[in-house]
Amino acid sequence: MILRIDLSSQVPIYQQIRDRVVEAVAAGELAQGSPLPSTRQLAADLGINFHTVNKAYDLLRQEGLLILNRKTGAVVQRDARTGPPPAGFADEWAARLRTLLAEAVAQGLDGPEALAACRAALTTFAGGVVDVTDQGEQA
Amino acid sequence: MILRIDLSSQVPIYQQIRDRVVEAVAAGELAQGSPLPSTRQLAADLGINFHTVNKAYDLLRQEGLLILNRKTGAVVQRDARTGPPPAGFADEWAARLRTLLAEAVAQGLDGPEALAACRAALTTFAGGVVDVTDQGEQA
DNA sequence: CTCTTTGTTCTATAAGTAATAGAGCAGAGC
DNA sequence: GCTCTGCTCTATTACTTATAGAACAAAGAG
Numbered sequence A, B: 001m002i003l004r005i006d007l008s009s010q011v012p013i014y015q016q017i018r019d020r021v022v023e024a025v026a027a028g029e030l031a032q033g034s035p036l037p038s039t040r041q042l043a044a045d046l047g048i049n050f051h052t053v054n055k056a057y058d059l060l061r062q063e064g065l066l067i068l069n070r071k072t073g074a075v076v077q078r079d080a081r082t083g084p085p086p087a088g089f090a091d092e093w094a095a096r097l098r099t100l101l102a103e104a105v106a107q108g109l110d111g112p113e114a115l116a117a118c119r120a121a122l123t124t125f126a127g128g129v130v131d132v133t134d135q136g137e138q139a
Numbered sequence C: 001c002t003c004t005t006t007g008t009t010c011t012a013t014a015a016g017t018a019a020t021a022g023a024g025c026a027g028a029g030c
Numbered sequence D: 001g002c003t004c005t006g007c008t009c010t011a012t013t014a015c016t017t018a019t020a021g022a023a024c025a026a027a028g029a030g
Helices: A013-027 A039-046 A050-062 A089-106 A111-122 B013-027 B039-046 B050-062 B089-106 B111-123
Strands: A066-069 A073-076 B066-069 B073-076
Touching: A013 A050, A013 B089, A039 A050, A050 A066, A089 A111, A089 B013, A089 B089, A089 B111, A111 B089, A111 B111, B013 B050, B039 B050, B050 B066, B089 B111
Parallel strands: none
Antiparallel strands: A066 A073, B066 B073
16 A cells, blocks of 8 residues: 655645545555554654544544554455445535536536546546446446 | 525635635636625625635635726636636646545445436536537537 | 725734644553 | 554644734725
């Protein structure tokens, strides 16, 4: 698990860590049961404080993507989560999606271009996109 | 221009104002030249400080969506912007899109469902989505 | 010419967040 | 015993968010 973070970014470090893990899970790079480095280890690797990693892991646990305990360390919980997504996740997510897409449209991207960008991003994830334009399974 | 903001949200007020304006521009509710209320007026309507509105308007100006001056007030700049989107906008936007989509996939949404959500969001904007599945212009 | 409204700028304050740091504890492995 | 693990606690520094009040120049209305 190689984690690239940008210390000069405006995005908080703990958020970047969370984002990279979420993407790795979606891409299938981190499957069910995959171990993540310990908070102290990852902090040392990235040259940051272990409390910052702790915050990222805690966030991921709240989202149901990580299980933490002293025995097993931090392991990915992709399938068979203890509970479904937090209540209201779908609505809140759709609202954020709409805002993000609106941003691109307002900047001059048209509908089909934006949709193509969505399809392109999704094809980088496990399972890909099974679309009417290419019926064959590509996963 | 009715602006709904949630004072109890975790999202900063100035960010909510920006987001709603961006969505209104994308949806075509705010066309080129549309006036926005003055910072003091909108602040009074929303029951917040005018500095907060000022920050939102300033953000929108930096993004090239708003022109501010003493003569005309705040007017929407959708087309014929002074400059194209800030350098690197497309890449940065695509990265945020990927993170957002990854979040949904990691939470159990599959590719086609996520893409459908994107299409649904885009159809609420001006121009809509002209897809291979429905060739007819719907704008 | 007043009076008001506009965008804009300045300082200031209180509350919260982000990141750092150090110390400590309980459970598990060697 | 020693080390490593997740976890918790306090603490500090810097930045962000939102508030507030004051002031200025340019424009419009009366």
